[in-house]
Amino acid sequence: MPIVSWKDEYSVGITKIDDEHKKLIAMIDEAHDYVESQPSSDAVKKLLADMENYAISHFDTEEAYMKVYDYPDTKGHKAEHATFLERVRAGDVNFADDTFVPGTVKILSFLADWLVTHILGSDKQFGDFLMEKGAK
Ligand SMILES: [Fe+2]
Numbered sequence: 001m002p003i004v005s006w007k008d009e010y011s012v013g014i015t016k017i018d019d020e021h022k023k024l025i026a027m028i029d030e031a032h033d034y035v036e037s038q039p040s041s042d043a044v045k046k047l048l049a050d051m052e053n054y055a056i057s058h059f060d061t062e063e064a065y066m067k068v069y070d071y072p073d074t075k076g077h078k079a080e081h082a083t084f085l086e087r088v089r090a091g092d093v094n095f096a097d098d099t100f101v102p103g104t105v106k107i108l109s110f111l112a113d114w115l116v117t118h119i120l121g122s123d124k125q126f127g128d129f130l131m132e133k134g135a136k
């Protein structure tokens with residue numbers, strides 16, 4: 001069962017950003033399915049690493065828009081991205097012992113909640129700003 005699903009209300013109005021958010025949500029769900037059905041630490045570790053890389057490239061996308069459009073809250077928004085990456089990296093510690101399944105599920109739930117909260121708050125605010133500036 002997915003722990004997070006895309007909803008139209010998550011749209012920030014910029015297609016490229018929405019598409020990347022959809023992909024991140026799908027990656028969280030994929031890792032969640034995996035950890036529940038085939039708790040192999042190597043496979044889950046790889047999914048977390050892929051998620052981290054994808055998140056980095058997504059944050060680069062948003063931060064490039066911030067630069068181009070001189071977004072006033074760039075600093076605060078970037079700090080939120082940095083927190084997300086710290087949490088993804090913290091996932092690694094769960095592979096050191098045999099309780100990594102509940103540990104990883106907990107991390108994935110945190111990431112899912114974080115992502116939805118970030119999209120509905122900071123990213124939507126940013127999306128409104130971009131749309132006002134005529135960004136696509
Ligand atoms: Fe985002």
Ligand SMILES: [Fe+2]
Pocket residue numbers: 062077081118122123
């Ligand atoms: Fe963001």
